[in-house]
Amino acid sequence: MTALVLLIVIVAILGTGVAVGLARRKRNPFTDQRFVNQWEQRMRALEASLGWRFVAEDQGFQERVPQIGRMLEADRSRVKFQLVGQWRGVPVLAVEVVLRTDNVVSHEYRTYSVVVVPRPMPGPWVLISPRDDSVWGLFEQFVTTGDPAFDSRYEVRRKNPAFATALLSSGLAQALLHDPRAVGVALAFDEHNLAVAVPGPLLQAPLGHMADLVLDVASRVPWQALPRG
Secondary structure, eight states, X not given: OHHHHHHHHHHHHHHHHHHHHHHHHHHSGGGOHHHXXXXXXXXXXXXXXXXXXXXXXXXXXXXXXXHHHGGGTTOGGGEEEEEEEEETTEEEEEEEEEEEOSOTTTTOEEEEEEEEEEOSSXXXXXXXXXXXXXXXXXXXXXXXXXXXXHHHHEEEEESOHHHHHHHIIIIIHHHHHTOGGGTTOEEEEOSSEEEEEEESOGXXXXXXXXXXXXXXXXXXXXXXXXXXX
Protein backbone atom coordinates (compact mmCIF):
# COMPACT_ATOMS: atom_id res chain seq x y z
CA MET A 1 0.00 0.00 0.00
CA THR A 2 2.87 2.36 0.89
CA ALA A 3 4.57 1.64 -2.43
CA LEU A 4 1.33 2.41 -4.30
CA VAL A 5 0.93 5.74 -2.53
CA LEU A 6 4.56 6.61 -3.27
CA LEU A 7 4.05 5.76 -6.94
CA ILE A 8 0.96 7.98 -7.09
CA VAL A 9 2.89 10.88 -5.52
CA ILE A 10 5.75 10.47 -8.00
CA VAL A 11 3.35 10.40 -10.96
CA ALA A 12 1.61 13.51 -9.65
CA ILE A 13 4.91 15.36 -9.30
CA LEU A 14 5.99 14.38 -12.81
CA GLY A 15 2.62 15.40 -14.19
CA THR A 16 2.89 18.80 -12.52
CA GLY A 17 6.35 19.29 -13.98
CA VAL A 18 5.13 18.47 -17.47
CA ALA A 19 2.17 20.83 -17.09
CA VAL A 20 4.41 23.68 -15.94
CA GLY A 21 6.79 23.04 -18.82
CA LEU A 22 3.97 23.11 -21.34
CA ALA A 23 2.59 26.30 -19.81
CA ARG A 24 5.96 27.99 -20.08
CA ARG A 25 6.36 26.77 -23.63
CA LYS A 26 2.98 28.22 -24.46
CA ARG A 27 3.90 31.58 -22.93
CA ASN A 28 7.07 31.81 -25.01
CA PRO A 29 5.84 32.40 -28.59
CA PHE A 30 9.18 31.45 -30.16
CA THR A 31 8.78 27.86 -28.91
CA ASP A 32 5.48 27.67 -30.79
CA GLN A 33 6.38 26.71 -34.35
CA ARG A 34 3.12 28.12 -35.67
CA PHE A 35 4.03 31.54 -34.28
CA VAL A 36 7.59 31.30 -35.64
CA ASN A 37 6.33 30.43 -39.11
CA GLN A 38 3.85 33.32 -39.03
CA TRP A 39 6.55 35.75 -37.82
CA GLU A 40 8.95 34.60 -40.54
CA GLN A 41 6.30 35.06 -43.20
CA ARG A 42 5.54 38.59 -42.01
CA MET A 43 9.24 39.44 -41.83
CA ARG A 44 9.84 38.11 -45.34
CA ALA A 45 6.91 40.19 -46.59
CA LEU A 46 8.40 43.26 -44.88
CA GLU A 47 11.80 42.59 -46.47
CA ALA A 48 10.20 42.27 -49.89
CA SER A 49 8.16 45.47 -49.52
CA LEU A 50 11.14 47.59 -48.43
CA GLY A 51 14.01 45.89 -50.22
CA TRP A 52 15.79 45.54 -46.85
CA ARG A 53 17.02 42.32 -45.23
CA PHE A 54 16.79 40.88 -41.75
CA VAL A 55 20.17 40.29 -40.07
CA ALA A 56 21.05 38.46 -36.87
CA GLU A 57 24.49 40.03 -36.45
CA ASP A 58 24.86 43.06 -34.20
CA GLN A 59 24.84 46.20 -36.37
CA GLY A 60 26.22 48.48 -33.67
CA PHE A 61 23.02 50.40 -32.97
CA GLN A 62 24.27 51.59 -29.56
CA GLU A 63 27.43 53.00 -31.14
CA ARG A 64 25.61 54.56 -34.10
CA VAL A 65 23.08 56.39 -31.96
CA PRO A 66 24.70 56.61 -28.51
CA GLN A 67 22.12 59.05 -27.14
CA ILE A 68 19.40 56.42 -27.62
CA GLY A 69 21.83 53.55 -27.14
CA ARG A 70 22.59 54.58 -23.57
CA MET A 71 18.89 54.13 -22.80
CA LEU A 72 19.50 50.41 -23.28
CA GLU A 73 21.74 50.53 -20.18
CA ALA A 74 24.45 48.42 -21.86
CA ASP A 75 21.99 45.54 -22.31
CA ARG A 76 22.41 44.48 -25.94
CA SER A 77 19.67 41.86 -25.56
CA ARG A 78 17.19 44.74 -25.66
CA VAL A 79 17.99 45.19 -29.36
CA LYS A 80 15.57 42.60 -30.68
CA PHE A 81 15.50 42.68 -34.49
CA GLN A 82 17.52 44.47 -37.16
CA LEU A 83 17.01 45.25 -40.83
CA VAL A 84 19.60 46.76 -43.15
CA GLY A 85 19.26 48.14 -46.65
CA GLN A 86 19.05 51.28 -48.78
CA TRP A 87 16.33 53.90 -49.01
CA ARG A 88 16.51 56.60 -51.68
CA GLY A 89 20.14 55.67 -52.19
CA VAL A 90 21.06 56.06 -48.50
CA PRO A 91 22.12 53.20 -46.19
CA VAL A 92 19.47 52.49 -43.57
CA LEU A 93 19.39 50.53 -40.32
CA ALA A 94 16.06 49.67 -38.71
CA VAL A 95 15.96 48.13 -35.24
CA GLU A 96 13.39 47.04 -32.69
CA VAL A 97 14.47 48.02 -29.18
CA VAL A 98 13.03 47.76 -25.69
CA LEU A 99 13.29 51.01 -23.70
CA ARG A 100 12.54 51.69 -20.03
CA THR A 101 10.22 54.55 -19.14
CA ASP A 102 11.22 57.17 -16.60
CA ASN A 103 8.86 55.57 -14.07
CA VAL A 104 11.61 54.02 -11.95
CA VAL A 105 9.08 52.68 -9.45
CA SER A 106 7.33 50.27 -11.81
CA HIS A 107 10.24 49.67 -14.23
CA GLU A 108 7.88 49.65 -17.19
CA TYR A 109 9.39 48.71 -20.56
CA ARG A 110 8.09 49.51 -24.04
CA THR A 111 8.99 48.37 -27.54
CA TYR A 112 10.11 50.96 -30.10
CA SER A 113 11.09 50.86 -33.75
CA VAL A 114 13.98 53.06 -34.83
CA VAL A 115 15.24 53.95 -38.31
CA VAL A 116 18.82 55.25 -38.55
CA VAL A 117 20.55 57.02 -41.46
CA PRO A 118 23.93 58.80 -41.72
CA ARG A 119 23.96 62.46 -40.74
CA PRO A 120 25.08 64.65 -43.68
CA MET A 121 27.43 66.62 -41.42
CA PRO A 122 28.64 65.72 -37.89
CA GLY A 123 27.76 68.04 -35.05
CA PRO A 124 26.13 68.45 -31.62
CA TRP A 125 23.28 66.18 -30.63
CA VAL A 126 19.65 67.29 -30.33
CA LEU A 127 16.66 65.19 -29.28
CA ILE A 128 13.13 66.22 -30.28
CA SER A 129 10.54 63.98 -28.62
CA PRO A 130 6.77 63.94 -28.07
CA ARG A 131 5.87 65.71 -24.84
CA ASP A 132 3.45 62.94 -23.83
CA ASP A 133 5.97 60.07 -24.19
CA SER A 134 7.61 59.39 -20.82
CA VAL A 135 10.33 57.15 -22.27
CA TRP A 136 12.41 60.17 -23.22
CA GLY A 137 12.18 61.58 -19.71
CA LEU A 138 15.23 59.46 -18.84
CA PHE A 139 17.26 62.19 -20.54
CA GLU A 140 18.17 65.41 -18.79
CA GLN A 141 15.65 68.23 -18.43
CA PHE A 142 14.18 69.55 -21.67
CA VAL A 143 14.22 73.20 -22.69
CA THR A 144 11.46 75.30 -24.24
CA THR A 145 11.88 76.90 -27.66
CA GLY A 146 9.55 79.86 -27.19
CA ASP A 147 7.18 78.56 -29.88
CA PRO A 148 3.94 77.74 -27.99
CA ALA A 149 2.59 75.37 -30.64
CA PHE A 150 5.87 73.47 -30.89
CA ASP A 151 6.46 73.39 -27.13
CA SER A 152 2.97 72.03 -26.50
CA ARG A 153 3.73 69.02 -28.69
CA TYR A 154 7.49 68.44 -28.34
CA GLU A 155 10.29 68.49 -25.82
CA VAL A 156 13.80 69.51 -26.92
CA ARG A 157 17.02 68.35 -25.27
CA ARG A 158 20.36 69.49 -26.61
CA LYS A 159 24.08 69.81 -26.00
CA ASN A 160 24.72 73.06 -27.84
CA PRO A 161 22.00 75.74 -27.36
CA ALA A 162 23.14 77.79 -30.37
CA PHE A 163 23.04 74.77 -32.65
CA ALA A 164 19.59 73.67 -31.43
CA THR A 165 18.15 77.18 -31.83
CA ALA A 166 19.53 77.54 -35.35
CA LEU A 167 18.34 74.05 -36.27
CA LEU A 168 14.76 74.64 -35.18
CA SER A 169 14.71 78.18 -36.62
CA SER A 170 15.71 76.85 -40.03
CA GLY A 171 12.08 75.90 -40.65
CA LEU A 172 12.35 72.45 -39.07
CA ALA A 173 9.99 73.24 -36.19
CA GLN A 174 7.17 74.34 -38.48
CA ALA A 175 7.82 71.45 -40.86
CA LEU A 176 7.43 68.93 -38.03
CA LEU A 177 4.26 70.61 -36.78
CA HIS A 178 2.61 70.30 -40.20
CA ASP A 179 3.92 66.87 -41.21
CA PRO A 180 1.51 64.03 -40.29
CA ARG A 181 4.42 61.57 -40.39
CA ALA A 182 5.95 63.38 -37.39
CA VAL A 183 3.02 62.79 -35.05
CA GLY A 184 4.16 60.68 -32.09
CA VAL A 185 7.71 60.48 -33.46
CA ALA A 186 10.99 61.17 -31.67
CA LEU A 187 13.78 62.59 -33.82
CA ALA A 188 17.39 62.26 -32.67
CA PHE A 189 20.25 64.23 -34.19
CA ASP A 190 23.18 62.25 -32.88
CA GLU A 191 26.73 63.32 -33.64
CA HIS A 192 27.13 61.19 -36.78
CA ASN A 193 23.66 59.76 -37.49
CA LEU A 194 20.01 60.73 -37.56
CA ALA A 195 17.32 58.51 -36.07
CA VAL A 196 13.56 58.51 -35.90
CA ALA A 197 11.74 56.39 -33.31
CA VAL A 198 8.10 55.40 -32.81
CA PRO A 199 6.39 53.12 -30.29
CA GLY A 200 5.67 49.59 -31.50
CA PRO A 201 7.47 46.60 -33.05
CA LEU A 202 9.14 46.57 -36.48
CA LEU A 203 6.42 44.48 -38.05
CA GLN A 204 3.83 47.14 -37.21
CA ALA A 205 5.86 50.31 -37.72
CA PRO A 206 5.50 52.51 -40.84
CA LEU A 207 9.17 52.03 -41.69
CA GLY A 208 8.96 53.49 -45.18
CA HIS A 209 7.30 56.67 -43.89
CA MET A 210 9.85 56.86 -41.08
CA ALA A 211 12.75 56.57 -43.52
CA ASP A 212 11.18 59.21 -45.79
CA LEU A 213 10.67 61.55 -42.84
CA VAL A 214 14.25 61.35 -41.56
CA LEU A 215 15.68 61.72 -45.07
CA ASP A 216 13.42 64.69 -45.79
CA VAL A 217 14.60 66.29 -42.55
CA ALA A 218 18.22 65.63 -43.52
CA SER A 219 17.70 67.21 -46.93
CA ARG A 220 15.98 70.36 -45.67
CA VAL A 221 18.41 71.26 -42.87
CA PRO A 222 20.98 73.91 -43.94
CA TRP A 223 23.90 72.02 -42.42
CA GLN A 224 26.63 74.39 -43.65
CA ALA A 225 24.92 77.40 -42.05
CA LEU A 226 24.52 75.83 -38.59
CA PRO A 227 26.94 76.47 -35.71
CA ARG A 228 29.47 73.71 -35.06
CA GLY A 229 31.16 72.34 -32.00
